Amino acid sequence: MDVIELFPRLHLLRFPVGQAYLWHDPDADASTLIDAGPVGSGRPIADALTALGRSPSSVRRIVLTHFHEDHVGGAAEFAALSGGEVLAHRLDAPVIRGELPGAPPVFEEWELPIHAEAAKRLPADEPVRPDAVTELSDGDVLDFGGGARVVHVPGHSDGSIALHLPSYGVLFTGDAVAVSPVTGSVILGVFNLDRAQAVASFRRLAALDAEVACFGHGDPVTPDASQVLRKSADTYGPPR
Numbered sequence: 001m002d003v004i005e006l007f008p009r010l011h012l013l014r015f016p017v018g019q020a021y022l023w024h025d026p027d028a029d030a031s032t033l034i035d036a037g038p039v040g041s042g043r044p045i046a047d048a049l050t051a052l053g054r055s056p057s058s059v060r061r062i063v064l065t066h067f068h069e070d071h072v073g074g075a076a077e078f079a080a081l082s083g084g085e086v087l088a089h090r091l092d093a094p095v096i097r098g099e100l101p102g103a104p105p106v107f108e109e110w111e112l113p114i115h116a117e118a119a120k121r122l123p124a125d126e127p128v129r130p131d132a133v134t135e136l137s138d139g140d141v142l143d144f145g146g147g148a149r150v151v152h153v154p155g156h157s158d159g160s161i162a163l164h165l166p167s168y169g170v171l172f173t174g175d176a177v178a179v180s181p182v183t184g185s186v187i188l189g190v191f192n193l194d195r196a197q198a199v200a201s202f203r204r205l206a207a208l209d210a211e212v213a214c215f216g217h218g219d220p221v222t223p224d225a226s227q228v229l230r231k232s233a234d235t236y237g238p239p240r
Contacts, residue, residue, distance in 0.1 A: 001013055001014065001015055001037070001041065001044040001045075001048065002014040003048045003051070003052075006212070006214075006220060006222075008024075009023060009024050009025070009026070009145075009168070010022070010023055010024075010170070010212075010214075011024075011048075011052070012214070012220065013037065013041075013045060013048060015037040015038055015041060015070070016038070016121045016122075017038060017070045017118050017121045017122050018035070018037065018038070018070035018071060018216055018217055019035070019037075019215075019216065019217070020033060020034060020035040020036055020037050020041075020045070020071075020074075021033070021034040021035065021172060021214050022034075022045075022048070022049070022052075022059075023144060023145055023165075024054070024058075025144055025145065029058060030058055030059075030060045030144065031049070031054060031058045031059045031060065032059065032060060032061050032062075032063060032142075032144040032145070032148075033045065033059050033061070033062045033063070033078065033084065034063050034065065034163060034172050034214075035063075035064060035065055035071040035072075035174070035216065036062055036064065036071065036072060036073065036074040036075040036078055037070065037071070037073060037074040038069060038070050038073035038074065038122050038123055039069070039073035039074065039077075039122075039123040039127050039128075040073070040074065040077070040123055041073060041074030041077070041078070042074040042075075042076070042077025042078035042079075042080070042081055043077065043081070045074060045078050046078065046081045046082065056078070056081050056082040057082055057083055058082075059078075059082045059084040060084055060085065060144070061084055061085045061086075061087055061142065061144070062075055062078060062079055062082075062084045062085070062086045062087065063087045063088070063136075063142065063148075063161075063163060064086065064087065064088040064092070064096060064133075065088075065160060065161050065162065065163075065172070065173075065174025065175065065216065066088075066089075066092050066156055066157040066159060066160040066161070066174055066175060067088070067092040067095040067096050067102045067157055067159070068102070068157070068175070068191075069122060069127055070118075070122060070216075071174070071175075071216065072088075072096050072127060073122075073123070073127040074127075075096070075127075075130055076127065076128040076129055076130040076131070077128060079130055079131075085132075085134055086130040086132065086133045086134065087133065087134045087135075087136055087142070088133050088134075088135070088136060088159065088161075089135070089136050089137070089150070089152060089159035089160070089161045090135035090136065090137055090159065091154075091157075091158040091159030092157055092158065092159030092160070093133040093134075093135045093159070095159075096129070096130065096133050097129055097130065097132075097133050098129040102157070103157070103158065103193055104193075105191040105192055105193055106192065106193060106194070106195070107191065108190075108195075111190050111191060114190065115190075115191060136150050136161065137150065137152070138150060138151065138152035138161075142163070145163075145165035145167065145168055145170065146165060146166070146167025146168060147165070147166070147167060148163045148164065148165050149163070149164045149165075149166070150162075150163060151163070151164055151204065151205065151208070153173075153174070153176040153201035153202075153204060153205060154193075154194070154197045154198075154201060155176065155192050155193065155194050155195065155196075155197035155198025155199070155200065155201045155202075156174070156175045156176055156189050156191070156192050156193065156198055156201075157193055158193065160174055160175065160176055160201070161174060162174055162176055162205055164208050164210070166209065168212075169209065169210050169211035169212060169225075170210060170211070170212045170214065171205065171208060171210035171212065171213045171214065171225060172214045173189075173205055173213060173214065173215050173216070174189075174215075174216050175189040175190075175191075175215075175216040175217065176188075176189050176198065176201050176202060176205060177189055177202055177205060177213065177215055177229065177232075178190060178215050178216065178217045178218050179215055179217065179218020179219055179221075180218070181217075181218070184218075184219075185232065186213075186215075186218075186221060186228050186229060186232040187232060188202050188232075188236060189202075189215075189216070189217075199233075199236045202229075202232075202233050202236065203233045203236075205229060205233075206226065206229035206230040206232070206233040207230075208226065209226055210225045210226050210229075211223050211224065211225055211226075212225055213225035213226075213228070213229060
């Protein structure tokens, strides 16, 4: 796992597939983890915190943007190490807890080889399920980053969320938006459940004000992230 400082409050944690983000509020001496990587990531995340001079117990919450294994696989392990509260949207929380199966993506043909290659790099082990997942809804405001607003962005999964931190101009998109590994351009996230919903969610995020956009896959965009997202969203046709 690679740890990359984006700015002093924000670090990117990069895994073989996907990535997570660590936000720190120094005034409260508290951190928030956004997504938790694949199975086996809990201990490396804890070690990364120690290397940054922080205790794993400083992480008050682990916010999961959706139920896919490259985002939730390390959640239970890290929650056990840190004592952090696990949170997710109410529609994905039952899947994360193991109470319901997750709906599979509706693949476009060109996505199939990309998905097959990514699957090879994910651990084969089943994730340990968190004992409890606090359920979130659109518009909830979480106590970090000056007030982090939950934005429901269905399409990639029914309960996908983004997090918008207006006080700092930061937007965490989860997999609603991504960066193409081929062109390096900002694109609609892949492996979606409902493409029309996903496009509508992309437009919703593009309408927000953000200087920094942090994706589940691909390098963050800064500055003028909103402008970059709007330009990309416009390529998916007019709103319906």
